[in-house]
Amino acid sequence: MRDLVVDANVAVKWVLDEPHADRAQQLIEATIQARRRLLGPPMLICEVISILFQRRRSRDPQRQISETEAEAALHCFLALPLLVVAPPGLYAQAFFLRGIMASLIPTTACMSCWRSCWVSRCGPMIKPCWAP
Numbered sequence: 001m002r003d004l005v006v007d008a009n010v011a012v013k014w015v016l017d018e019p020h021a022d023r024a025q026q027l028i029e030a031t032i033q034a035r036r037r038l039l040g041p042p043m044l045i046c047e048v049i050s051i052l053f054q055r056r057r058s059r060d061p062q063r064q065i066s067e068t069e070a071e072a073a074l075h076c077f078l079a080l081p082l083l084v085v086a087p088p089g090l091y092a093q094a095f096f097l098r099g100i101m102a103s104l105i106p107t108t109a110c111m112s113c114w115r116s117c118w119v120s121r122c123g124p125m126i127k128p129c130w131a132p
Helices: 008-014 021-033 044-057 067-078 090-101 107-122
Strands: 003-006 038-040 082-084 126-129
Touching (some): 008 044, 008 067, 021 038
Parallel strands (some): 003 126, 038 082
16 A cells, blocks of 8 residues: 655644535544554645644634634644654755756745656655645
8 A cells, every 4th residue: 555645734624624624534444453653754744734824813803813723733733643754865866956956946846846856756655645
């Protein structure tokens, strides 16, 4: 069986009531039941924390969460059976590719470059799950 790589936008749906949270919950349950590993890139925890802070500071009452809700969501996220992986050479490869592509792509595309490096370093046993 293939491992499953998760994105922060999917992972946060496991701990907050958001659109498509039910689908994210089905995904994690099926993955655990199949005894597959949940993997995340090194920045995953920081990205989830950032999303929680954004939701905490939101002025939209539909999206805003309290400090207590943010802390509870973080606690639940950190308790997930998730393995954060940083393959050897990841940062050097991402830095090198970003330098090559600097004149071709905007700075905001750097994360896509970094994620591509991460997937290439982790090998063919990983199925990316970077879906909204």
